[in-house]
Amino acid sequence: MRRRRETGVPAPLLVPAAVAVAFLVLPLAGLLVRTPWADLPAQLAEPAVGQALRLSLVSATLATGVSLLLGVPLAWVLARSRARGRSVLRALVTVPLVLPPVVGGVALFLVLGRQGIVGRWLDEAFGVTIPFTTTAVVIAETFVAMPFLVISVEGALRAADTRFEDAAATLGADRWTTFRRVTLPLVAPGVAAGAVLCWARALGEFGATITFAGNFPGTTQTMPLAVYLELQSDPPAAIVLSVLLLAVSLGTLLLLRDRWLTRSGAAA
């Protein structure tokens, strides 16, 4: 029964869908065709490559963690609160989506840089400077990636049935308990999808990172930065690095999907 329904794709959808697949997959195929596979082991053995890959994974994961911690509450405020100016707030929050990342990096300097509004005070009071550190990488990635999470979670919250929350409230649960025990489990698939989007965006982040965090192997040089610089001197090596980043990110996403997304997706 289920299978029959899946095969009956209407023709008007089939053709554009096929074009979309070709459009999205062909560049990837091009990359794979041009990959000098013989160079792959040598590149993998390169300590700088492992370093960049590790830094990418760690910083993207931290950025996703920060985004979850701050973004889910923000999504709740946008979806549920009756505060005035919510639409203005939503527009402001999604600014990083439309801002060219390099501009985002400069903007971060103006706030958190040594001469920035907050950064100057941090430097004077605590001797802490953020630019050119791994912290700066996480901040740049969070800035660019968090809106993806906020939008996903807000959408899930709007689509969720609020009667469950009402029922919980009737049964005596306070708002915080309702949020934890009812709302959050209800929108878990949306949170998971948002977190995956956020992580993927953070992993590929280039412009804001190279501007605000700079590029130094081991501290701030993530894979996209390594790929870009390798492209300047050794394009085949850059392709190998791109394929490696792709393989690791796809592998991670597939693993998560099997363990986590499909189960919650089936429940939804």
Place this chain on the structure above:
Amino acid sequence: MMERVPLALAAALLLSLAACGGGSGGEDAAAGPSTDPAGEELTGTLTVFAAASLTDVFTELGERLEQENPGLSVQFSFAGSSALATQITQGAPADVFASANPPQMAVVADAGLAAGDPEVVTTNVLEIAVPAGNPAGVSGLADFAREDLALALCAAEVPCGAASQQVFEAAGVDAAPDTLEEDVRAALTKVELGEVDAALVYASDVAAAGDAVEGIAFPEAEDAVNDYPIAVLAGAPNPAAAEAFVELVASGAGQQALADAGFRAP
């Protein structure tokens, strides 16, 4: 600041050239972008791919050429030389390529894409760029070994980084940079914002940066004088205008504009 000619523009350019029906081959194609055999008037579109450090001078020279030839439109794509060389070998429709170093010009020439021998039109030397007022009191190349300063260098993969490495090796200075920038303008931006105490960039970049940045010349810079070769490209859609532009750069007026912008004669 880090503007590049967007892809859409390049595509539009391609389309407009295709619409002209000619290529560089059609001498008798009246609609094609070419010189009138009798006169000197240049028409059509001239596309110049030039190293980012040439942005200000070439924009000025391009405007001059446009004024002399009202039918001519000069388009620039300014980016890192290696990125431009890659674009040209991948078939980007350019008329002229000006590289900030000979190896990237060699990439294009070795692919058989340069018409004639590339010619060195100007040179550039490194200079220390510091924020206005030099807050960290940087005085020479040796300060780049100081761990307590925030320092930016170009990455070794790009020309200014290769030159920096050469200078440090010759001077025996063990540099301690905090960031290796993807191009010279990015390094300069961090000086302008006051986020680094010093960066090693080209003298021309310091000249272009205005009051926010001060330059400190240092004797070791003579170890890495950077040649800028220029060439008309073999597949140039508008070879006549390309020749005229290269001549203008080499002329007295062109050299004066380069000198004003901090470059040195070859």
